Amino acid sequence: MTTPIDPTATPAWTELTALAADLKPDLRGWFADDPGRVERLSFELADLHVDLSKNLVDDEIVGALVRLAEQTGVAERFAAMLRGEHINTTEDRPVLHTALRRPPGSEPPLVVDGQQVDRDVQQVLDAMSAFADRVRSGEWTGVTGKPVKTVVNIGIGGSDLGPAMISAALEPFGGEIEARFVSNIDPFDLAHKTKGLDPETTLFIVASKTFTTLETLTNARLARDWLWAGLEKAGAIGPTGSGTGSKEDAVAHHFVAVSTALDKVEAFGIDPANAFGFWDWVGGRYSVCSAIGLSLVLKFGPKNFRELLAGFHTVDEHMASTPLASNVPVLMGLLNVWYTNFLGAQSHAVLPYAQQLSRFAAYLQQLTMESNGKRVRWDGSPVTTETGEIFWGEPGTNGQHAFYQLLHQGTRLIPADFIAFANPAYALEDDGRDVHGLFIANFLAQTKALAFGKTAEEVEAEGTTGALVAARTFPGNRPTTSIFAPALTPRVLGELIALYEHITFTQGVIWGINSFDQWGVELGKQLALQIAPAVEGDTAAYDSQDASTRALLDYYKSHRA
Known part of the structure; x- marks a missing residue:
């Protein structure tokens, strides 16, 4: 068993800590002053177009993040996984999905x-x-x-x-x-x-x-x-x-x-x-x-299942062979580390503008939180920094009428991934108007509003006065990543899932944890088997429970028809 590298002891971590302390986010100014920003921070990954330009980073921060991946051995550990080394240390198994x-x-x-x-x-x-x-x-x-x-x-x-x-x-x-x-x-x-x-x-x-x-x-x-x-x-x-x-x-x-x-x-x-x-x-x-x-x-x-697998494999190849500075899953994993460990974010929103992906956030919850919700490293020693993120989300435009208020004007920093497709599964028109085009306009508008906001001066210029000005001001500088693809096909879906698998892998390696076990799900299952006899009327099993559990059992029995 190799000893994981303590990320907080690397030169890159020290550098990132200083950069975070000095950070004054200004996406409006960064875009105005740097015409090449979008091009430098946009990437093609098979059928996926990934725009990272609305994230709270500059070239110096990105460079330091890449060095963090180098100094913690992300590429080397991925290669070890592909070779079949037993990187699932607590179960002594290879990881060969x-x-x-x-x-x-x-x-x-x-x-x-x-x-x-x-x-x-x-x-x-x-x-x-x-x-x-x-x-x-x-x-x-x-x-x-x-x-x-x-x-x-x-x-x-x-x-x-x-x-x-x-x-x-x-x-x-x-x-x-x-x-x-x-x-x-x-x-x-x-x-x-x-x-x-x-x-x-x-x-x-x-x-x-x-x-x-x-x-x-x-x-x-x-x-x-x-x-x-x-x-x-x-x-x-x-x-x-x-x-x-x-x-x-x-x-x-x-x-x-x-x-x-x-x-x-x-x-x-x-x-x-x-x-x-x-x-x-x-x-x-x-x-x-x-x-x-x-x-x-x-x-x-x-045939369609094989296409799905081909999409996965394309991203596997990208992850294995692309330099870290342009490796999309690595860069997105590093951004998540940046927000979690240096800027204090606790959750991450995934917002697909495709109703078909209504279960995508739930899928990512298991992938990310079961993988990286750990408090010890792969050698059993305590972690040295925060790990894991709370993943959540809903398809747009549903979420716009629910929790987007918190994203736009709340006090919490919540990075968000927006996902959309140029061609819909079903093309419909409303009074001659392309409905999917209106849908995509919402996708584009939300990331723009989150990034650039709306100043008090702009609100006043529209005729708003008094206390209402503050209520209608949007601070902006809310980080987003935009992922676009031509259409939601089996191959594209495979690419999208593999992208998040390797984002999760990148974070796990940096934190030094085993992303491939899940001991945290065991205790509750074991206790359920112990409590089940009490539910069924076993007196000894009932008497062995704590006071709260006994009280709840009493409630259940008294109200069960």
Whole structure:
């Protein structure tokens, strides 16, 4: 285990501390005095155009940030990750989600700990594609011979957020198969997601690496009960020997698994031949390119899924081969460090001007906060500075009528990423006016208003007087990054997700933390298993709880109908 470099002990950190102390943000003046600012701070990353010019930096600050990345070994650690070194130190594992999107025939072949990684990845992808072709063509049917119309993915965390987000984002590329996603153990979730479905045309995917995840297996059993009840009501299955199909036949036709625990899959009733595996070097929040993406292959087809992977890989290549001074994920990660550690920002807004990305902020919450919400470094020593950011956001223009007031005139510094696409999924006109053009005008106007604000003199020139002048003044100097792409396609979405993966990686390396474990989610799950008997009436379990928990249990029991 290598000892992480203490970022606060680097010359770059000292330099950045001094620069932050002297900083007097003036985006209006910087733009007026520097005609080349936009060009120098704009970058092309595959299909993404990234404009960093409205951030609170100048060339000196950017140079010092790049030196911080150099002095903390960002490029070296990324190369170590690609080679398969065990950079997930607390679990002694390699981190190889980038291997999931390497093109077939990549040279040299990737071999890690004796595993032929490329071969194994391609075998699973080929199996997923072959299965999807059978389902989409109607060759695979339910127990009554009807083709599949709806796929219901049962997972949680990374087994749900990635597929659910991408399913919504790429909706225009879908075909005849609908995809729904169940994750919450709240019974409403399963009841709501199966509402209106025909059991005869529904296929469930149970996504759990170990096939032991409490929420996922509970929902899987409930889904199995729903299937059996619906098929029995339709007369499609009955007791053994009744002349109709059996419950076992129903599960075999209507359930597949994404898991490597084949014995548990088989015990559930799923044919192990219909289980698609992945590996312990794939973290849940990085797993959508693995068999966890099976629902996406079924909905969008193998070709579109391969396009998604190609977008990821393009950004992987950029991250691996581009000098730090023009490496977009590194620069954006460094900006986040600048705001978090030197300017006191605590949260980060992600604001896609695309309704299809309605789940993108939720996806990034797991990616960023589960990765970098750590208080110890990868060698177990305490962190030496603040880590992590609170990620949040909503699609525009919805957010403009909700929380943008805080962004524009609040007292907090909140960096924001704005994302937009030149071509809409559906082009519509309103009385001859291009609606998407109006939408993009809002995207452009918001970053302009945040950057440059509105002075008291400009407010008074419009005829406003008295105390209202201050209320209508906008301070500006609110930092934003603008990301533009031609259209939201599978390839572009892959690029966008990989961009944020590597932003997260960059921050983790600088802070010296292991971005690939998640021990913080364990304690609550363990305690839930201990409390469950108390909920069910076990006196000893009840007596062992603290006073607050006992009081809340009393309330629950007294109000449960």
